[in-house]
Amino acid sequence: MTIDVINKENKKVGTLALPAGVFSVKWNPELVHQIVTAHLANKRNTVAHVKTRGEVAGGGRKPWRQKHTGRARHGSTRSPIWSGGGTTHGPRNDRDFSKKTNKKMRQAALYSALSKKLADKQLIIVDDFNFGSEKTKQYAAFFKYFFKKPTSALIVVGKEKKSAFLGARNIPGISVIATPSVNTYECMAHKFIFIEKDAVLNIKKSEA
Numbered sequence: 001m002t003i004d005v006i007n008k009e010n011k012k013v014g015t016l017a018l019p020a021g022v023f024s025v026k027w028n029p030e031l032v033h034q035i036v037t038a039h040l041a042n043k044r045n046t047v048a049h050v051k052t053r054g055e056v057a058g059g060g061r062k063p064w065r066q067k068h069t070g071r072a073r074h075g076s077t078r079s080p081i082w083s084g085g086g087t088t089h090g091p092r093n094d095r096d097f098s099k100k101t102n103k104k105m106r107q108a109a110l111y112s113a114l115s116k117k118l119a120d121k122q123l124i125i126v127d128d129f130n131f132g133s134e135k136t137k138q139y140a141a142f143f144k145y146f147f148k149k150p151t152s153a154l155i156v157v158g159k160e161k162k163s164a165f166l167g168a169r170n171i172p173g174i175s176v177i178a179t180p181s182v183n184t185y186e187c188m189a190h191k192f193i194f195i196e197k198d199a200v201l202n203i204k205k206s207e208a
Contacts, residue, residue, distance in 0.1 A: 053086030158198035
């Protein structure tokens, strides 16, 4: 399987043979959904935290005696039914939302997502993303060749390129990622994927 390689002027400069094991994989929506869900769960930051009745300060003394007051019996002012008391069933920062997925699952989902993008003609191979400077206008001009209106796109570079990260970071909907960090979630979160020519073979070696 071969695909055209373009330059920054959107002109064909050659062709590239794509690895069939990466870009010709059957679409597996169930696996992709599982990996994306796990990715989001593992990124979840448990910040919200409430105190239970045992953690709220005070309330050690019984508010009033048990009997013969005409009022309901209570043992502590820190009961959840009291104002200023503890909270029942509230969010806790010690809760673990992480989901375990093994490397083969992540890799298979990534290859399935890339193959789907290629089949839908939403995957483009670029000769080099080094445009000579870090100016945002150069990268904005590049995307105007492909999009008439703003859309989301993921740029995959072979290695950390400061110019690409700085040049594209201010363009809405555009994200840049190096090959070792490419994952299924980023591929599915963006409509188009632009892969640098040198990064194609490195995708198979990534951890997914």
